[in-house]
Amino acid sequence: MRLVLMGPPGAGKGTQAKRLAERFKMTHLSSGDILRAERGSGSDLGVKLKSFMDRGALVPDDIVVSIMAAAVAAQASGLLLDGFPRTVPQAVSLDEQLNKLHRPLEAVLVIDTPATMLLERITGRRSCPQCGRVYHVKYLPVPADGLCETCQSKLVQRADDTAEAVSKRLDAYRRQTAPVIVYYTKAGRKVITVDGAASPDQVTARVVEALRVL
Ligand code: AMP
Numbered sequence: 119m120r121l122v123l124m125g126p127p128g129a130g131k132g133t134q135a136k137r138l139a140e141r142f143k144m145t146h147l148s149s150g151d152i153l154r155a156e157r158g159s160g161s162d163l164g165v166k167l168k169s170f171m172d173r174g175a176l177v178p179d180d181i182v183v184s185i186m187a188a189a190v191a192a193q194a195s196g197l198l199l200d201g202f203p204r205t206v207p208q209a210v211s212l213d214e215q216l217n218k219l220h221r222p223l224e225a226v227l228v229i230d231t232p233a234t235m236l237l238e239r240i241t242g243r244r245s246c247p248q249c250g251r252v253y254h255v256k257y258l259p260v261p262a263d264g265l266c267e268t269c270q271s272k273l274v275q276r277a278d279d280t281a282e283a284v285s286k287r288l289d290a291y292r293r294q295t296a297p298v299i300v301y302y303t304k305a306g307r308k309v310i311t312v313d314g315a316a317s318p319d320q321v322t323a324r325v326v327e328a329l330r331v332l
Contacts, residue, residue, distance in 0.1 A: 119144055119332060120197045120221060122212075124299060125229035126291045127284065128236035128243075129314045130321055132252070134229060135200040137322050142329075144196035147189050149204070151250065153177060156185065174283035176204060176290050183211045190215060197221075204295045209302065224332055226302045227325065231314035233288065240284045244273040308332075 139146035203209040242255040246266035
């Protein structure tokens, strides 16, 4: 299966992507994770990425497209793209690349979640900088010692999970990413929308049911 997973920040894309990739044997490519790894490497490119990412702005298309094209080309079969494409030019580049590889997308899955839920979900999030495990001050309580239960690293709030950065990310989603759904719809792609206002398990069940049409 080759899918693009879309939805606003805080919709639960990361959680669902991990589960779906395992269940349907797809490689999960998260542009956010790939960019964070590059940012953390201390390279010149990483320093440049930090200036966009920490304030909740999108990284310029040319940079993201070249990084993601390399990751996509390295995958032979099932693919789950999470967080990419986020602009129409990125979607066009991805289509061109996949068409050349004779591996077109089969569907676009959108996790739709009301804006009021997103802010609370993201600003309460605490993440492990080492293994990526995610906690939430209200829904997935942070251990009393503030350390990750998997790898004992000190949990942090991502610089782009603060209220100020989140409102910028939501604005970027509305202005730059929502048009990608319109692009795919107009191109006649199968766009499957699932209501994300539920527990992670309920959303997974809805997604699995919705993917039966493929
Ligand atoms: P995420 O973990 O998907 O929320 O991504 C974190 C940050 O990485 C975003 O706020 C952007 O700064 C950057 N980013 C991730 N994916 C993309 C993309 N496809 N295009 C531009 N910037 C991106």
